[in-house]
Amino acid sequence: MKALRPETSRPVRSKAKSVERWNQLLLEATRLFRDRGFAATSMQEVSDAVGLLKGSLYYYVRSKEDLLVAILHDxxxxxxxxxxxxxxxxxxxxxxxxxxxxxxxxxxxxxxxxxxxxxxxxxxxxxxxxxxxxxxxxxxxxxxxxxxxxxxxxxxxxxxxxxxxxxxxxxxxxxxxxxxxxxxxxxxxxxxxxxxxxxxxxxxxxxxxxxxx
Amino acid sequence: MKALRPETSRPVRSKAKSVERWNQLLLEATRLFRDRGFAATSMQEVSDAVGLLKGSLYYYVRSKEDLLVAILHDxxxxxxxxxxxxxxxxxxxxxxxxxxxxxxxxxxxxxxxxxxxxxxxxxxxxxxxxxxxxxxxxxxxxxxxxxxxxxxxxxxxxxxxxxxxxxxxxxxxxxxxxxxxxxxxxxxxxxxxxxxxxxxxxxxxxxxxxxxx
Amino acid sequence: MKALRPETSRPVRSKAKSVERWNQLLLEATRLFRDRGFAATSMQEVSDAVGLLKGSLYYYVRSKEDLLVAILHDxxxxxxxxxxxxxxxxxxxxxxxxxxxxxxxxxxxxxxxxxxxxxxxxxxxxxxxxxxxxxxxxxxxxxxxxxxxxxxxxxxxxxxxxxxxxxxxxxxxxxxxxxxxxxxxxxxxxxxxxxxxxxxxxxxxxxxxxxxx
Amino acid sequence: MKALRPETSRPVRSKAKSVERWNQLLLEATRLFRDRGFAATSMQEVSDAVGLLKGSLYYYVRSKEDLLVAILHDxxxxxxxxxxxxxxxxxxxxxxxxxxxxxxxxxxxxxxxxxxxxxxxxxxxxxxxxxxxxxxxxxxxxxxxxxxxxxxxxxxxxxxxxxxxxxxxxxxxxxxxxxxxxxxxxxxxxxxxxxxxxxxxxxxxxxxxxxxx
DNA sequence: TATGAATGAGCCTTCATTCAT
DNA sequence: AATGAATGAAGGCTCATTCAT
The missing domain is CATH 1.10.357.10 (Tetracycline Repressor, domain 2)
Structure with a gap:
């Protein structure tokens, strides 16, 4: 179950940490979307779950829908x-x-x-x-x-x-x-x-x- | 399958016209919720569909959730x-x-x-x-x-x-x-x-x- | 403590009942305004208190402020x-x-x-x-x-x-x-x-x- | 009389700029609440007074009442x-x-x-x-x-x-x-x-x- | 990498008031 | 005298997203 970053995501440098965060993101987002529904989950909640500030999510993701798509692709x-x-x-x-x-x-x-x-x-x-x-x-x-x-x-x-x-x-x-x-x-x-x-x-x-x- | 108004709704003696509107409301809300999802459907869209102003919906319903509950009760x-x-x-x-x-x-x-x-x-x-x-x-x-x-x-x-x-x-x-x-x-x-x-x-x-x- | 109707109110016919309602209105409005404050009291609450429908208040009063003024005049x-x-x-x-x-x-x-x-x-x-x-x-x-x-x-x-x-x-x-x-x-x-x-x-x-x- | 942010407010390490805004907020809100009353003052008016958009206020405050409480605590x-x-x-x-x-x-x-x-x-x-x-x-x-x-x-x-x-x-x-x-x-x-x-x-x-x- | 501040659009809801009946 | 339906404006609040640092 390799976690795939969206093809068009921003430049990646240090792989290890970055991939880790991305997987964590997917994991938490999955849990949240499942529990509360996609529409009722806020990016705030996602960022809280991974220990980032809301704005920082956009270093990893281009939009909330990106997360959804990644989950479903997986x-x-x-x-x-x-x-x-x-x-x-x-x-x-x-x-x-x-x-x-x-x-x-x-x-x-x-x-x-x-x-x-x-x-x-x-x-x-x-x-x-x-x-x-x-x-x-x-x-x-x-x-x-x-x-x-x-x-x-x-x-x-x-x-x-x-x-x-x-x-x-x-x-x-x-x-x-x-x-x-x-x-x-x-x-x-x-x-x-x-x-x-x-x-x-x-x-x-x-x-x-x-x-x- | 008579559409039942939630007991909590205001008017008690619902005249003919009122019942008509209520049924229309349920019908359109059902269609919209089905198509777009509950969370992604706005009361604006519902009111547009029945030809009322957004605020006027609240003469019939106490909340958006009321609509959902009514649909599911039915x-x-x-x-x-x-x-x-x-x-x-x-x-x-x-x-x-x-x-x-x-x-x-x-x-x-x-x-x-x-x-x-x-x-x-x-x-x-x-x-x-x-x-x-x-x-x-x-x-x-x-x-x-x-x-x-x-x-x-x-x-x-x-x-x-x-x-x-x-x-x-x-x-x-x-x-x-x-x-x-x-x-x-x-x-x-x-x-x-x-x-x-x-x-x-x-x-x-x-x-x-x-x-x- | 004679209750004065605002001078410009609508035509009055049967005095007794009308005056009674007006006094009741003033009484309840006073209680409500005192308890919740003028701005936070809705005409709905006032009408509930006197047993009328919201719209019916406007037979007695030209505006919410009318009530306030009447109370303070008194x-x-x-x-x-x-x-x-x-x-x-x-x-x-x-x-x-x-x-x-x-x-x-x-x-x-x-x-x-x-x-x-x-x-x-x-x-x-x-x-x-x-x-x-x-x-x-x-x-x-x-x-x-x-x-x-x-x-x-x-x-x-x-x-x-x-x-x-x-x-x-x-x-x-x-x-x-x-x-x-x-x-x-x-x-x-x-x-x-x-x-x-x-x-x-x-x-x-x-x-x-x-x-x- | 340092203006204290309500403990519940989000950001913890409030930088200089943030504190400034918060004080400004309290100041303007005080003036407005005093002049127009709490209930009759809109968040729109408050935000206009400090030069923010209405929604941006909620970066500093969790509710309108928060402002009131902060003022009275002070x-x-x-x-x-x-x-x-x-x-x-x-x-x-x-x-x-x-x-x-x-x-x-x-x-x-x-x-x-x-x-x-x-x-x-x-x-x-x-x-x-x-x-x-x-x-x-x-x-x-x-x-x-x-x-x-x-x-x-x-x-x-x-x-x-x-x-x-x-x-x-x-x-x-x-x-x-x-x-x-x-x-x-x-x-x-x-x-x-x-x-x-x-x-x-x-x-x-x-x-x-x-x-x- | 990540933060902090701000945006802008939109959302649900409330409410004084009107008016035909 | 009173009702019932509707209006229209505004209000508080949320949130995905942006961007300079």
Whole structure:
């Protein structure tokens, strides 16, 4: 999880200290944005948290939104790895989906703060930078949709399943964990992941309509 | 879903015209809060939307938060009905769950705006009024957990399923629709609901662990 | 203490009820202005106190300042009587001063609310109407100054006494009672008045400089 | 009389320039509050007076009330010295009282602005901070009451004098000067002080009831 | 690197007052 | 006589941001 400074930031000289501060900044900002929301967090609070004066923040950041963008970039940066590890040509696409979902669940739980900020405060990302982030988010679902398609083709999922809807349902079931998962619960995270992914994958493979009217 | 004025609001005998304005206010505020977020929506924008001066809003509302609370009360008011219609003693608890989920899905889709506000901006509800609303939200999940418990007891769901986690997964899969459903899509809402609820219910009944390590 | 409506008020028809309301208005306004100050009292509070809606006040009053002016007029109206009862040609001007002061003290105690408003909020009286009220206030002191002058001429007060200063001191000592006197104290008001007036009159007649440098 | 920043104010190491501004702020605010009253003075007016933008005031102050409190603290800060200089065990308590009153008079005249604000606008001090200030004010009178008690015991004041009332009368006579004293009058302040204090002290020592009924 | 002072725009809210009914 | 709805101006305060030092 390398912390990336915004590409256009001001000149950097002494790396060590500077990078440290930047990471600290990101950390505290994440905590604050998560707790109070982006709009309701003031730069004053951020600067208090890192022990700088308000004005000094602008040596590290060009704007409050910079912080938000950095946090969200960080989030999806890691996520991309997970997506790239998927084997679309697996002989058992359903199980491949299971593995993919498990990783997403663990990832969502471990990045609950960032994810929460993403879901709530994405709209405060400057319009020009929204597309990049949205594309990454869509990537998660599209990968799920593709795997579902393969599994249908392979006969592992009934054709009655609508991949567009199912992929969304599955992703919603997976990412919702950021709202309720707390570290140190009774179940190990890996087991929680199996419960969720197992349920969703089973649902896909066994789906049948129960419509009455 | 009659829009209820907060009890604390001034005028008691609200004449026709007044009620109209109040509903209009709620409508526009909902739209704006949904689009821009509560914190980033100004009373100026709300008043512009209803054709009043900023200050005039306070004839109807005692604070910006009042608007938020009114919107969220409205939301859960309707939801309570759905919960109360559930037959906990049904001979087929799994199917009862399916029906419950379907209603929730339709409800979530039809109230996507309010739900979105709830998920994003609940934190701006004054502390003193948060509990009431939270309790209502918990109700949805607890009902699902109870039905899952009954279904396990009835042998419709394997005992390996953890009701606490499963109920959360199910609720997340259901409520997530507020993020992506748009009226007038290719599928009728009832069919979308069946896709989601069918998948989740099948997943519950057919869950099996795929854990590898 | 006849309550006078401002001369230019709107047409009056049914006298009884109207006058009643007006008196009630003055009473409540006096209480509120005294307790919260003129500037910090809202017409809303006044209307609440008399059981009318805010807008309805303007049937009785042309402006908030009208209320203030009416209260202060009332105050000095009564006071004028006291001044006019003084016998400037008394053979014992010092004792005449004592009697005058006693009446003022009783009056100040009984009108503590109005007096308090006068001292604190006179500045909110519209500029055009300030002169009239100021003139009345000056009247009290000028009468004291005149009596002191007579007493000096009669040899009852040493010539070293400066009437301008002494009259102010005496008036300050007298009117200060509005700040601390509470009905139902241990001493009857008449006795309190004697204590104050007795002290001041004795001081006038026995003054002697103690200046050291 | 160094102007003390409220402890709660942000910056800790106030550089020269900052202190200057703060003093200027206090000065102008005092003038404005005195002239227009606290409630009727806007922060806009204050900021205009010191040449800042309205919002910039809040770099120095946390609220309008902060300014008021600072002004009143300053006032009584100096006053405490005067009280502490009194020799309660003086062999001539009456004369000690005279000296005490003289100092108070000079002090009241020199701080007429602040005193005026105190008398008129004390009620706008936040409830939590009122007690501290009230206690200081009471101190002035209580000291007078004690000295009167000593003088009675020493036979310098007749026993008929009620110390509670007399001390109030004396204080009222003394502090009233803030309303009418203007610098550069015909009499030097020291002489004015002697006139007032001399009168009051003579009154105490020579008081006799003149009650008729 | 960081500070301290200031900006400027905007925000939520209050309130005296008006006026058609 | 009184109501109910609305106005319009102002008020206190917050905050992201800038910049000389």
């Amino acid at each position: 989030l999806h940066h890691r996520g991309e790895e997970i997506v790239s590890e998927v084997d679309l040509d697996s002989a058992d696409p359903l199980h491949e989906l299971y593995r993919y979902l498990c990783k997403l669940i663990v990832y969502a739980a471990e990045n609950a703060d960032r994810l929460s900020i993403f879901f709530r405060d994405f709209r405060f990302v400057p319009k020009g930078q929204q597309a990049t982030i949205i594309r990454k988010r869509d990537m998660y679902r599209e990968m799920a949709e593709q795997l579902i398609g393969r599994a249908i083709a392979a006969g592992q999922i009934p054709e009655a399943v609508n991949p567009a809807i199912a992929s969304r349902t599955v992703l919603d079931g997976v990412s919702g964990i950021h709202e309720w998962y707390r570290k140190g619960g009774s179940l190990p995270l890996a087991q929680v992941a199996d419960q969720i992914a197992g349920l969703l994958v089973a649902g896909l493979s066994q789906y049948q309509s129960r419509r009455e009217n | 939301l859960h008011h309707r939801g309570e009905e759905i919960v109360s219609e559930v037959d906990l003693d049904s001979a087929d608890p799994l199917h009862e769950l399916y029906r419950y989920l379907c209603k929730l899905i339709v409800y979530a889709a039809e109230n996507a705006d309010r739900l979105s506000i709830f998920f994003r901006d609940f934190r701006f509800v004054p502390k003193g009024q948060q509990a009431t609303i939270i309790r209502k939200r918990d109700m949805y999940r607890e009902m699902a957990e109870q039905l899952i418990g009954r279904a396990i007891a009835a042998g419709q769901i394997p005992e390996a399923v953890n009701p606490a986690i499963a109920s959360r997964t199910v609720l997340d899969g259901v409520s997530g629709i507020h993020e992506w459903y748009r009226k007038g899509g290719s599928l009728p809402l009832a069919q979308v609901a069946d896709q989601i609820a069918g998948l989740l219910v099948a997943g519950l009944s057919q869950y099996q662990s795929r854990r590898e390590n | 105050l000095h109206h009564r006071g004028e009587e006291i001044v006019s009862e003084v016998d400037l040609d008394s053979a014992d001007p010092l004792h005449e001063l004592y009697r005058y002061l006693c009446k003022l003290i009783v009056y100040a105690a009984e009108n503590a609310d109005r007096l308090s408003i006068f001292f604190r909020d006179f500045r909110f009286v519209p500029k055009g109407q300030q002169a009239t009220i100021i003139r009345k206030r000056d009247m009290y002191r000028e009468m004291a100054e005149q009596l002191i002058g007579r007493a000096i001429a009669a040899g009852q007060i040493p010539e070293a006494v400066n009437p301008a200063i002494a009259s102010r001191t005496v008036l300050d000592g007298v009117s200060g009672i509005h700040e601390w006197y509470r009905k139902g104290g241990s001493l009857p008001l008449a006795q309190v008045a004697d204590q104050i007036a007795g002290l001041l009159v004795a001081g006038l007649s026995q003054y002697q400089s103690r200046r050291e440098n | 006032l009584h800060h100096r006053g405490e010295e005067i009280v502490s200089e009194v020799d309660l065990d003086s062999a001539d308590p009456l004369h000690e009282l005279y000296r005490y009153l003289c100092k108070l008079i000079v002090y009241a005249a020199e701080n007429a602005d602040r005193l005026s604000i105190f008398f008129r606008d004390f009620r706008f001090v936040p409830k939590g901070q009122q007690a501290t200030i009230i206690r200081k004010r009471d101190m002035y009178r209580e000291m007078a009451e004690q000295l009167i008690g000593r003088a009675i015991a020493a036979g310098q004041i007749p026993e008929a004098v009620n110390p509670a009332i007399a001390s109030r009368t004396v204080l009222d006579g003394v502090s009233g000067i803030h309303e009418w004293y203007r610098k550069g009058g015909s009499l030097p302040l020291a002489q004015v002080a002697d006139q007032i204090a001399g009168l009051l002290v003579a009154g105490l020592s020579q008081y006799q009831s003149r009650r008729e009924n």
